[in-house]
Amino acid sequence: MTEDSTAQELMAAYGISLEEETAEEYRGLLVVAEGQQGQVSEASLAALGVGRDLADAFGARLEVLLLGAGEDQAPGLISRGADAVLLPQAPAAYQAQAWLAALVSAVQARRPEVVLLAGTDITRDLAPRAAQCLDTGLIAGAQELRAEADERLVVGIVPLYGGRLLGEFACPVRRPQFIALAEKVGRVPSEDRWRTGEVVHLPA
Amino acid sequence: MRIAICLKPVPDLATAYVSKSRGELVEQSKRVPNPADENAMALALSLRDGGEVAVFTVGDEAAPDALRPLLAMGADRAYLVDDEQAQGGDALADAKALAAAIRKAGDFDLVLCGASSLVHEVGQLGPRLAEALGLPHATRVTSAQISGTTVSFSRAGSLGEGSLSLPAVLTVEPGCNIPPLPNAITVMKAARKPIDSVSVEELALEPDQVGAAGAAVRLRLTQLPEP
Amino acid sequence: MDFTFTEEQQMLRDMTRKFMENEVKPLARQIDDEEKIPTELIAKMREQGFFGIPFAEEYGGVGAGEMGYCVVLEEMGRGSASVVVLLAAHTSIGTMAIYLDGSEELKHKYLPALCSGEKIAAFALTEQGAGSDAAAIATTAVPDGDDYVINGSKLYISNGDIADVITVFAVTDKSLGVRGGVSALVVESSMPGFSRGPKERKMGIRGAGTCELFFKDVRVPKSNVIGRVGMGFLTAMKTLDCGRLSLGAACVGAAKECIDLSVNHASQRVQFGEPIIKKQAIQWMLADMAAETFAMESMAYRAAWMYDQGMKVSREAAAVKMFCSETLDRIVDRAVQIHGGLGYMAEYPIEMFYRDSRINRIFEGTNEVQRMVIASELSRKGRY
Numbered sequence: 001m002t003e004d005s006t007a008q009e010l011m012a013a014y015g016i017s018l019e020e021e022t023a024e025e026y027r028g029l030l031v032v033a034e035g036q037q038g039q040v041s042e043a044s045l046a047a048l049g050v051g052r053d054l055a056d057a058f059g060a061r062l063e064v065l066l067l068g069a070g071e072d073q074a075p076g077l078i079s080r081g082a083d084a085v086l087l088p089q090a091p092a093a094y095q096a097q098a099w100l101a102a103l104v105s106a107v108q109a110r111r112p113e114v115v116l117l118a119g120t121d122i123t124r125d126l127a128p129r130a131a132q133c134l135d136t137g138l139i140a141g142a143q144e145l146r147a148e149a150d151e152r153l154v155v156g157i158v159p160l161y162g163g164r165l166l167g168e169f170a171c172p173v174r175r176p177q178f179i180a181l182a183e184k185v186g187r188v189p190s191e192d193r194w195r196t197g198e199v200v201h202l203p204a
Numbered sequence: 205m206r207i208a209i210c211l212k213p214v215p216d217l218a219t220a221y222v223s224k225s226r227g228e229l230v231e232q233s234k235r236v237p238n239p240a241d242e243n244a245m246a247l248a249l250s251l252r253d254g255g256e257v258a259v260f261t262v263g264d265e266a267a268p269d270a271l272r273p274l275l276a277m278g279a280d281r282a283y284l285v286d287d288e289q290a291q292g293g294d295a296l297a298d299a300k301a302l303a304a305a306i307r308k309a310g311d312f313d314l315v316l317c318g319a320s321s322l323v324h325e326v327g328q329l330g331p332r333l334a335e336a337l338g339l340p341h342a343t344r345v346t347s348a349q350i351s352g353t354t355v356s357f358s359r360a361g362s363l364g365e366g367s368l369s370l371p372a373v374l375t376v377e378p379g380c381n382i383p384p385l386p387n388a389i390t391v392m393k394a395a396r397k398p399i400d401s402v403s404v405e406e407l408a409l410e411p412d413q414v415g416a417a418g419a420a421v422r423l424r425l426t427q428l429p430e431p
Numbered sequence: 432m433d434f435t436f437t438e439e440q441q442m443l444r445d446m447t448r449k450f451m452e453n454e455v456k457p458l459a460r461q462i463d464d465e466e467k468i469p470t471e472l473i474a475k476m477r478e479q480g481f482f483g484i485p486f487a488e489e490y491g492g493v494g495a496g497e498m499g500y501c502v503v504l505e506e507m508g509r510g511s512a513s514v515v516v517l518l519a520a521h522t523s524i525g526t527m528a529i530y531l532d533g534s535e536e537l538k539h540k541y542l543p544a545l546c547s548g549e550k551i552a553a554f555a556l557t558e559q560g561a562g563s564d565a566a567a568i569a570t571t572a573v574p575d576g577d578d579y580v581i582n583g584s585k586l587y588i589s590n591g592d593i594a595d596v597i598t599v600f601a602v603t604d605k606s607l608g609v610r611g612g613v614s615a616l617v618v619e620s621s622m623p624g625f626s627r628g629p630k631e632r633k634m635g636i637r638g639a640g641t642c643e644l645f646f647k648d649v650r651v652p653k654s655n656v657i658g659r660v661g662m663g664f665l666t667a668m669k670t671l672d673c674g675r676l677s678l679g680a681a682c683v684g685a686a687k688e689c690i691d692l693s694v695n696h697a698s699q700r701v702q703f704g705e706p707i708i709k710k711q712a713i714q715w716m717l718a719d720m721a722a723e724t725f726a727m728e729s730m731a732y733r734a735a736w737m738y739d740q741g742m743k744v745s746r747e748a749a750a751v752k753m754f755c756s757e758t759l760d761r762i763v764d765r766a767v768q769i770h771g772g773l774g775y776m777a778e779y780p781i782e783m784f785y786r787d788s789r790i791n792r793i794f795e796g797t798n799e800v801q802r803m804v805i806a807s808e809l810s811r812k813g814r815y
Contacts, residue, residue: 094363096340119326121361125343128295129331137296137420141326155424160323161215164222165229165426174420180326269438276442385449388480388493388503391442 026175028061029054030112032103033077034122035069035092043118045080046186050145051116052081054154057147060113063200065106067099068092071199078197080189085197086110089204094122096129103130106202107176114154115176119183131178137171138178143185154179205255205350207248208306209279210317210329212238213263213270217322227427234269240318240327240378245274247374247381248316251350256280258312260305262290262298268399276386276394283309285414287403292416295328301414302329303336304407312371314355319344319375330375341373342366346380434732440502443484443495447506450479455510462513462638463783466630473517476548481507481518483546485673486530491543497673497738501680501731508684512787513638515681520589520639521545523674524795525552528598528615531673532658532666541596541617553594554674555585555618555644556667563800565600565667566609570646572601572616579603579616579656581624581649589794592630592640595620598670599646600663607661615663617655624649635786672745674795675752676738679731682755682791686724689766689784693717696770707769716765723762727755746808753801756791763788 031051033044048064055062064082066073067090074085088102103126107115115130117123119141131138142156143166153170154177160167171177213235220231237245248257259274259282261267271282285301293301306312315337320327327343334341348357356367360377386394404414411417436444454475462468476482485500486492493499500522507515526545529538529552544550561567570583581601585591597618604612618625628643658666694717697708707713734747763785767774774781792798809815 096342121344121359121363124326125331125341125363127331128328129335129341131328131420132296132299132332132335135296135420137294138328139421140328141324158324159429160426161217161220161222161229162322162325163429165227166429167426168424169421170424171421182326272438272442276446385479386442386446387478388443388446388484388495388499391446392439392488392494392499394442395437395439 026111026113028063028110028112029058029114029116030107030110030176031062031064031082032115032117032123032127033064033066033069033073034118034120035067035073038069038073038092040066040069040073040077041118041120042188043120043183045188047116047118047181048077048081049189050181050186051114052189054114054116054145054147055081057149058113058152059149063110063112065103067102068094074199076191079191079193079195081195083197084200086200086202088202094125096125099126100129100133102202104133107134109202112176113152115178117178117180119181119185123180127178127180134176136174136176136178138180139169139171140180141182142169142179143182145179145181153177158182205251205253205314206310206312207252207255207257208309208312208315209241209245209248209257209259209274210302210315210333211241211259211261211270211274212318212321212323212329213261213267214238214322222428224428227425229426235266237270237273238318238321238323240320240376242274242277242318242383243378243381244316244318244374244376245277245279246383247345247348247376248314249278249384250381251314251348253350255313258283258309260302260309261285262293262301264291271399272394273386275397275399276391277383278386278390279397281397282399283402284399285402285404285407287401287405288415289404289411289417290415292419293414294419294421295332296420297414297416297418299329299332299336300409300418301404301407303333304409305402306333306337308402308407314370315339315373317373317375319360319377327375330373334373337373339371339373340368341375342368343375344377345374346377348374436498436502439495440499443499444502444506446479447481447503448509450475451506451510455507455514459511459513459780459783460777462511466632466637467640468513468517468638472514473548476514476518482521482548482551484522486526486542486546490530490538491546493546497676497735498732501677501735504677504681505684505687508681509688511638512681512685512784513636516589516636516639517551519674519677519681520554521552521594523677524554524670525590525594525596525598527673528554528657528666528670529596529617531669532615532662533617534654534658537617537654537657545596550595551590551593553588553590553597553644554670555588555591555597555599557586557588558584559586563797566613566664568600568602568613570599570601572599572603572614572651574603574653575650577653578650579614579653581616581618581646581651583646585644585646587631587641587794588644589639589641591627591642591644597644598657599644600667603660603663609664611661613663613667614660615657615666616651617657618646618649618651622649622651634789635783636790668745671796672748673738675748675801676731676734676744678791678795679727679751679755680735682759682788683724683728683731685784685788686720686727686759686762689763689781690717690720690724692781693720693766693769696773700771713769716769720762720765723758727758731755746805749796749801749804752791752795753798753805756788756798759788759791
């Protein structure tokens, strides 16, 4: 067996085709975590927990973009499921333009297929604008998520008409799929101190 | 002050009902204005200072039913992006269509819309519109004042007070800024105010940017919630 | 035939309904108890443009025609009959006389302030000796230089207590009788010699002010004659046609409200183990009430439409007034019965509807007069 054929056999065994690799520019999950007074908020940690479940279903990597808190928060995020914590150049307090720039450039640099956010006043302000800037879709107010691993799709279940109906939404083509959870969705995951991950300082 | 209001026509929930067999909402009467957009209109009326208020919406032939009440409240005119290509869009596509329509209608000092809709509890349109128009924005505004070229406002939720220089986009929290009852004269006048039809072509937009073709998010199905 | 209401009519209806629910209904009992409509409510009604609904915009009106006016009165009829009478006496008879037959000069002089509600109008025809026999009026208007001098009194005048502008019918030439001897004149309450009697205490519509008006050498410029001297009776008849139509619409509103209250009550009142709405006796009462209301509604709006088309509607207006007033009485009576004891108690609005309804068969021309109008037209035409 030549080296090439071994590589091909390996790729076939892992279900990867060369074409797919170049076509699929977007891979992995990005969870946006907000800090309050230097601490990652509970809502963000809950979102991380939801994100980790999705990442596992996809067999994908999960990175956390940390806004409003510092590097000291990274270990807690890694132990709760982050494969990497990204630290952008952005002010600690919410500033619409600066945080938008940080989120958009993080997405452009890391190319996640899913961007997951908790449901907060800040994300309501931030996420739609970021999605518009990136020319992609946002499923907002999702009370439940479902991973469709074959399609690498996240289906969001959103209450409609004040809860009289539930709608199943998906963003089938454009990437990343932005998803903002409804308030009080998910639970803060427990820590696994054996988990490892990296800390990445993003350029300005 | 020239103010643009973005309106979403929504089903009249007072008469609509949920079909258990189809898991869908069945509408039984005309479309109505999204309540938060009416609150936005009320805020616009308090800020207009003798200027123009124009309403923009993407919709079909059912849309004028929702536009007339805003004209009766005091808006001067309305623009309706009603060609077929613009229908069935999501927030991404609609924001592009509305931004183009607003730009085409001239320079506005303020663009207002509801912070949420009767359909989806969490609104996306405002910030998307701001991005498409290249303007600063603020969400969940409960009250606002204009001073020169600055708008200062209070917001619901944790973001508190703030200010932006005009032109800017504000989304208005429902429940505040109660829309005034139109009086009989403005009701009669509303029928004569223009609702201008705007086509996708006039907006210089590619068909794949708007409507169902331009939508990123699709509603796959609706179902009843678990009891 | 297109029986749909226009968009404006629908919006007028929605607006009036909201106003009625928020501002009028909560005060209905107080208006009845205190026998007075609060000035704040009247001010709000002005702001809403309620005082100028049918009149053309060029005179300061809303321009909604008779149809729009009937829509507004119907919705108001659901809330308070006293408020309806205030509005109707001002609009469909008080101001309408000037609107229908006044010269352009006279119309521009009085209509703007009346349409805005800044001034309230009344219609003064009835006297002690002249009720159904309107031709027997004795109030005189004698020419003197550039004026007419009015002497006499009027009885049971709606809005008599607050009216600023009164359309008064007086004899200008006794020898000519009704055909050419009666004129309509506009009297302002500020004119010397004009005075009002105390408010009458009534069975119903207690919030609407009703009183005697006295004219002692009241000088009125000749330019205040509505139309031509001697044509007053014709003006009165034309104006009353309009009033009768709209009275029908107000009855429709009251009927619908009574039905809604009755259905609501019957759905909740449990006797003999189930809500009484399951009992056939109650169901048949409600069915009759609903069918009758449909008839009232259909005839009132059809006649209003005919009026707006410029068709002559004297017979139809009389039929509307007669049928709707008598039918409403029956509907309200059944509503009381469905409510049982509760229907008799002042804690509940039904008894107010019952008392308020009775006047409809009497004022704006008694139902006997309406029958006279219809019969005389039939006999003159020789057929329907």
